[in-house]
Amino acid sequence: MVKLTDFSDDPSRGLRLLPEWALIRKVLYLGSFVMLAMLTQYFVNAADNLMVGRLDDPAEATASQAALGLGMPLYWAVGGFFAAISYGAQAMTGRRFAEGEEERAGQVLFNAVFVALIAGALGGAVGWFSGPYAVDFLAEASEEQKQLGTVYVQLRALGIGAMVVTFAFKAFFDGIGRTYVHLVAAVVMNLFNIGLNYLLIYGNEPLGIPRMGIAGAGWASMIATYLGLAIMIGVSLAPRYSRRFKFFQLRNFDPKVITNIIKLMLPAGSASLILMSGFLLFFKFVGQIDADMGTGNTYSAATKALMDTAALCFMPLLAFGTATATAVSQSLGAGKPNLAARYGWDSVRIGVLAMIPIGIVFWVWPEQIISLWAPNDPAVPAAGAASLRLVATCLPMLVVAIILSQSLYGAGANTYVMIAEGVLHVGCLVPLSWFLGPHLGFGMEGMWTAAIIYVNGLGLAMGGKFLAKGWRSIEL
Numbered sequence: 001m002v003k004l005t006d007f008s009d010d011p012s013r014g015l016r017l018l019p020e021w022a023l024i025r026k027v028l029y030l031g032s033f034v035m036l037a038m039l040t041q042y043f044v045n046a047a048d049n050l051m052v053g054r055l056d057d058p059a060e061a062t063a064s065q066a067a068l069g070l071g072m073p074l075y076w077a078v079g080g081f082f083a084a085i086s087y088g089a090q091a092m093t094g095r096r097f098a099e100g101e102e103e104r105a106g107q108v109l110f111n112a113v114f115v116a117l118i119a120g121a122l123g124g125a126v127g128w129f130s131g132p133y134a135v136d137f138l139a140e141a142s143e144e145q146k147q148l149g150t151v152y153v154q155l156r157a158l159g160i161g162a163m164v165v166t167f168a169f170k171a172f173f174d175g176i177g178r179t180y181v182h183l184v185a186a187v188v189m190n191l192f193n194i195g196l197n198y199l200l201i202y203g204n205e206p207l208g209i210p211r212m213g214i215a216g217a218g219w220a221s222m223i224a225t226y227l228g229l230a231i232m233i234g235v236s237l238a239p240r241y242s243r244r245f246k247f248f249q250l251r252n253f254d255p256k257v258i259t260n261i262i263k264l265m266l267p268a269g270s271a272s273l274i275l276m277s278g279f280l281l282f283f284k285f286v287g288q289i290d291a292d293m294g295t296g297n298t299y300s301a302a303t304k305a306l307m308d309t310a311a312l313c314f315m316p317l318l319a320f321g322t323a324t325a326t327a328v329s330q331s332l333g334a335g336k337p338n339l340a341a342r343y344g345w346d347s348v349r350i351g352v353l354a355m356i357p358i359g360i361v362f363w364v365w366p367e368q369i370i371s372l373w374a375p376n377d378p379a380v381p382a383a384g385a386a387s388l389r390l391v392a393t394c395l396p397m398l399v400v401a402i403i404l405s406q407s408l409y410g411a412g413a414n415t416y417v418m419i420a421e422g423v424l425h426v427g428c429l430v431p432l433s434w435f436l437g438p439h440l441g442f443g444m445e446g447m448w449t450a451a452i453i454y455v456n457g458l459g460l461a462m463g464g465k466f467l468a469k470g471w472r473s474i475e476l
Helices: 021-052 058-083 085-098 102-138 143-157 160-175 180-202 214-236 239-245 255-293 298-333 337-364 366-371 379-393 395-411 414-439 443-467
Strands: none
Touching: 021 058, 021 180, 021 214, 021 298, 021 337, 058 085, 058 102, 058 143, 058 160, 058 214, 058 255, 058 298, 085 102, 085 160, 085 255, 085 298, 085 395, 102 143, 102 160, 102 239, 102 255, 143 214, 160 180, 160 214, 160 298, 180 214, 214 239, 255 298, 255 414, 255 443, 298 337, 298 366, 298 379, 298 395, 298 443, 337 366, 337 379, 337 395, 337 443, 366 379, 379 395, 379 443, 395 414, 395 443, 414 443
């Protein structure tokens, strides 16, 4: 079987529209498993929005979706910061694996899990105790949004520890090219979550289960996260992994490895925190528009629907970015920096080609797409249609931003990604969305215009860095 690093280290040959299919087949193979895993993970979260949007009371459904608009970014702001342990662990695992040091790759997992247990417990405590204060600050649309958001955030915080440890295992398996392992866990999680959502959100009188609404969604998603972790642990205990990589041995404890994991985690986690904080302030400003216009939770629910629709593009791109990060890290470990660069650019090419038809669909049928999320309140699709058309215009640059940022993580350039994210959020997305939205009165369209400018800026920042060659010489 041809390995990721079995290709030549020749530099890329000028500007090309189509990728090298021999390379892209390897990325597509790895990325297909990651994509399916991420999409199923996405549906664990999207199922909450889809199912509370179908509550019998339209007012409760819209308020619940507005609450989820705050709850999910808050969950990922805290959980994503600590789960960023995966970026360093994957990059280090990929390097060691490509160097033929399989036991040292296993050592990375042992120390990553050690860090994840501590980080996950800390993250869960931070999420539980800070969640109510964060929701109180951010909820602008209605009192119902505030109350429902607090309940959901605290329930999801109870699952942050499981998520962080799961990401440590995922990083190892992705780093050695076994991207299908997390897919198995994600599929089982998703099916379990949907079934439990149905029982807890709507209730089941014959089984004695009360109707819990958004609280039921929180319980179901949290429990499903622990199930996913149990599956990842079970797979890692299989002899074909435990005997080969010898990761569950106390002699693997190494403060130097732990230090390197944390050094790579902190900038990546900070970038995730900055990203989610920007989105949360974005939701806060949308809530101000709802409050100023007296539209209840309509624009907030529409924004949540837009975010979930955009995530259908974001998650596959993130999957291919993760697969590309594995190819980049293994290529660098094998001493082939030009091959690493070719993997990055070819992934961008295939991503752009894939986004063109999706952008056309977003442009032609925006209300119909948003109606899938909010079928019981026609005001929500009408409020978000123009903004979804704006989203369609930036999909090519979204490809560049996501895939190349993940590729830079694979190379170890985590600090650069953090700085670029921070500058663009603080200097562009947050102030510009407030200025064009609540301040000048351009509404949701003004705010999403700011988001489009941010995406284009991020794409240019990631593209410029990857085009330079400094990332090729980073030591891990």
